[in-house]
Amino acid sequence: MVVVPSSAHADIARCAAPHLRDGQIVILHPGRTGGCLEFSKVLRDHGCRAEILLAEAETLIYASRSDGPAQVRIFSIKEAVPLAALPATRTPQVLExxxxxxxxxxxxxSVLHTGLNNMGAIFHPALTLLNAGRIESTGGEFQFYIEGVTPSVARVLEALDRERVTVAAALGIRARTGLEWLKMAYDATGTTLYEAIHNQPGYRGIKAPSTLNHRYIFEDVPMSLVPIAALGQRYGVSVQAIDSIIRLACVIHQTDYWRRGRTLNKLGIEQLSVSELTAYVNEGVYE
Amino acid sequence: MVVVPSSAHADIARCAAPHLRDGQIVILHPGRTGGCLEFSKVLRDHGCRAEILLAEAETLIYASRSDGPAQVRIFSIKEAVPLAALPATRTPQVLExxxxxxxxxxxxxSVLHTGLNNMGAIFHPALTLLNAGRIESTGGEFQFYIEGVTPSVARVLEALDRERVTVAAALGIRARTGLEWLKMAYDATGTTLYEAIHNQPGYRGIKAPSTLNHRYIFEDVPMSLVPIAALGQRYGVSVQAIDSIIRLACVIHQTDYWRRGRTLNKLGIEQLSVSELTAYVNEGVYE
Incomplete structure (x- = not known):
């Protein structure tokens, strides 16, 4: 069970490559977007030929925060967390x-479903950037969702969400919209993301990050937004809003998140057509 | 003297076209970016053949705010405001x-200098968007520059500023950097925009806009950022940061600011090379 920020998945794969044995199960928990694809590519590149079962969870099963160097506080355990193996034909074995x-x-x-239903990719970086001044001038002393998601900010989240769902559609996948996800996860309803987020009592009391040097940017941009945008560019979907958020994050952190992020060549799927990609994630057929 | 938001310049030109007479002087005060170019194009398109003197100011000569329907409060009068005629050979006549x-x-x-030294283009929209949540959730109850410009926000302003200065350089023009402008206008110094802005006592007390439905977006994006980005794209300068701000503004206002803004064809300079553009603004030579 690999429970680390997704930015570390490639390193873990590199370290594990010589030691993995046939029949072992590796679960990225969670995988963010493209976790299994990147992990599998790094294993191949490092000569690992072991017949392992590789899978990823859509999100962490716990709602939790670190309380100290070796202490974690679990607020709740989610009731249902989607998990998919690469290839998807092996998912039942992992679940079993x-x-x-x-x-x-x-x-x-499939891992495209778990990866493209990554809601943090939509909510975290944009919400952080559109509240950048406030986070940095107050040290995050405001309610992240309740005060940070205003009608205009929600419109940006909706634009990003539409792009993500459209990228998924281009791959033949019906991703959940942000509204559907809020309904499913929290039974929160509304006609806009603004309404639905404000109708979710669980968001009350959640503070903003205290700094912009936070995983909402340095993890979610390269490991979630970059692969979604890269898929969009490859398969002909406009991802202008997502791309704008990535660029602003690059400027603010003075980091090339496109280079550091999960581009299609890092996922080993650069040359695949949609049907080849589908065959790969579903049945493991890889040219 | 045309003292209106620059979004109205084309309309004013359309209304004025049949009535202008040889020798009259029209000053756009201010022109924002491309004011004279657009005004002149609209006059030509509407059959105006009068030999007028057309010029634009880099900024409004007054630091002022409207106090009521027919009342204005002037805080101060600027000491020096650059003004250029189209073509620049006529500037002395206008000044005289x-x-x-x-x-x-x-x-x-030249009008490229006045247009590309447009500092509001750099400061206003980005500062507004990177504080979008706070503006909308507090109604602008914070200090726009002092609390809104944090180190990370300033890095975005610096990226936009670099792009603007580089676009100018591609046209053979040495534009003032944001730092140089703060030094010149307010004698405010610093090694970063963050420092220089915080060293400008005049920014203290200036509140944020109370809503995102503000000229800092609906005027500055189409009339300032769009023409700067369009010049960059035409003459090979990367304007990714500016473009990101334009796109987010489009999403937030659900408006296509590229379509509504001053693109090069609206300025009548779409087909011109750099030397043709230079000849046009300097000497009035237009193919």
Whole structure:
């Protein structure tokens, strides 16, 4: 079970490559966008030929925060977390193996589904950037969702969300919209993201990050927004709003998140057509 | 003297076209970016053949705010405001004509100089968007420059400023950097825009706009950022940061500011090479 920021997945794969043995199961928990694809590519590149079962969860099963150097506080355990193996034909085997310890995991269809249903990619970086001045001048002393998501900010989130769902559609996948996800995860409803987010009592009390040097940017931009945008560019979907957020994050952190992020060549899928990519994630057929 | 938001310049030109007579002077005060170019194009398109003197100021000579429907409060009168005629060979004639009433106007070299030294284009939209959540959730109850310009926000302003200065350089023009402008206008110094802005006591007390439906977006994006970005794209300068701000403004206002803005064809300079553009603004030579 690999429970680390997704920026570390490639390193973990590099370290694990010589030691993995046939029949072992590796679960990226969570995978963010493209976790299994990148992990698998790094294993191949490092000569790992072991027949492992590789899977990723759509999100972490715990709602939790670190309380100290070796201490974690679990607020709640989610009721259902989608999980998919690469290839998806192996998902039942993985679920079967962990079912007793983790009955909450359910079939996530494919790693493209788990990766493209990544809602943090939509909410975190844009919400952080459109509140950049306030985060930095107050040290995050305001309610991130309740005060940070205003009608205009929500319109940007909706634009990003539309682009993500359209990228998924170009791959033949029906991703959940932000509104559907809020309904499913929290039973929060509304006709706009602004309404639905403000109708979710669980967001009350959640403070903003205290600094812009936060995983909402340095993890979510390269490991979530970059692969979604890269898929969009490759398969002909306009991702202008996502791209704007990536660029502003690059400027603010003075980092080339396109270079550091999960581009299609890092995922090993640069040359694949949609049907080849589908065959790869579903059945493991890889040219 | 045309003292209106620059979004109205084309309309004023359309209304004035049949009535202008040889020898009249029209001053756009200010022109923002491309004011004279657009005004002149609209006059031509509407059959105006009068030999007028057309000029634009780099900024409004007054630091002022409207106090009521027919009332204005002037905080101060600027000491020097660059002004340029189209073509620049006529600037001395315009300055001569208005010198007695307005001794503050000085030679602005050309309308590309006045247009590309437009500092509001750099400061206003980005500062507004990177504080979008705070503006909308507090109604602008914070100090726009002092609390809104944090180190990260200033880095974005610096990126936009670099792009603007580089666009100018591609046209053979040495534009003032934001730092140089702060030094010149307010004698405010610093090694970064963050420092220089915080070293300008005049920014203290200036509140943020109370809403995002403000000229800092609906005027400055189409009339200032769009023409700067369009010049960059035409003459091979990367304007990714400026473009990101334009796109986010489009999403937030659900308006296509590229379509509504001053693109090169609206300025009538779409087909011109750099040397043709230079000849046009300097000497009035237009193919």
């Amino acid at each position: 193996a962990i079912h007793e310890a983790y009955p909450q995991f359910i079939d996530g269809l | 004509a208005i010198h007695e009433a307005y001794p503050q106007f000085i030679d602005g070299l």
